[in-house]
Amino acid sequence: VTLVAVSKTFDADAIWPVVEAGQRVFGENRVQEAMGKWPGMRARCADPLEVHLIGPLQSNKVKEAVATFDVIQTVDREKIASALAREMTRQNRHLPCYVQVNTGNEPQKAGLPPEHTAIFVRNCRDIHQLNIVGLMCIPPFDEDPAPHFQLLRRLADETGLPVRSMGMSADYAVAIAEGATHVRVGSAIFGARG
Numbered sequence: 001v002t003l004v005a006v007s008k009t010f011d012a013d014a015i016w017p018v019v020e021a022g023q024r025v026f027g028e029n030r031v032q033e034a035m036g037k038w039p040g041m042r043a044r045c046a047d048p049l050e051v052h053l054i055g056p057l058q059s060n061k062v063k064e065a066v067a068t069f070d071v072i073q074t075v076d077r078e079k080i081a082s083a084l085a086r087e088m089t090r091q092n093r094h095l096p097c098y099v100q101v102n103t104g105n106e107p108q109k110a111g112l113p114p115e116h117t118a119i120f121v122r123n124c125r126d127i128h129q130l131n132i133v134g135l136m137c138i139p140p141f142d143e144d145p146a147p148h149f150q151l152l153r154r155l156a157d158e159t160g161l162p163v164r165s166m167g168m169s170a171d172y173a174v175a176i177a178e179g180a181t182h183v184r185v186g187s188a189i190f191g192a193r194g
């Protein structure tokens with residue numbers, strides 16, 4: 001299981017000890033914030049660092065996102081898929097992408113309805129030639145996460161995708177038991193966010 005250390009809101013001084021301890025994969029949820037932190041961190045580290053976008057992506061930030069991140073975990077609509085594809089071709093940076101699924105069908109939450117996942121994944125690949133390798137979800141915070149993780153696993157199996165990004169500080173152990181390949185852990189590593 002790959003640990004994605006979620007460093008959002010923490011500055012370079014707080015993140016660097018985690019890099020020094022050997023962590024190489026990180027998650028950020030804002031494009032602008034990541035642009036300010038990671039070029040310097042990459043320059044300081046002899047090994048390649050892998051930075052994942054785990055927050056919502058707006059069309060007007062696609063260019064910066066493709067230049068800044070190594071993996072986009074939050075592809076969830078046609079407009080963003082086509083903008084990403086265009087920009088990846090322009091920059092010749094063909095990043096692995098995950099599709100975000102709104103497993104709880106929460107109206108305020110990003111992600112695709114579960115029943116639209118298969119057709120969306122197919123369109124991303126066939127129409128846009130995006131390199132979709134997995135699915136990600138954020139279960140409703142007040143529910144047992146296990147059924148949501150099971151749903152994501154089933155959808156990934158049905159669409160033939162090897163990567164399942166699920167589980168955060170409070171529930172990563174459950175997610176791993178349910179087949180997570182990537183867990184996104186922030187506060188359990190960095191402490192509470194201000």
Ligand SMILES: *Cc1c(COP(=O)(O)O)cnc(C)c1O
Nearest residue numbers: 006029054168169184185186187
């Ligand atoms: C902030 C965030 C996390 C990490 O949450 P913690 O509870 O601090 O571990 C994981 N995934 C996403 C999408 C996030 O925005």
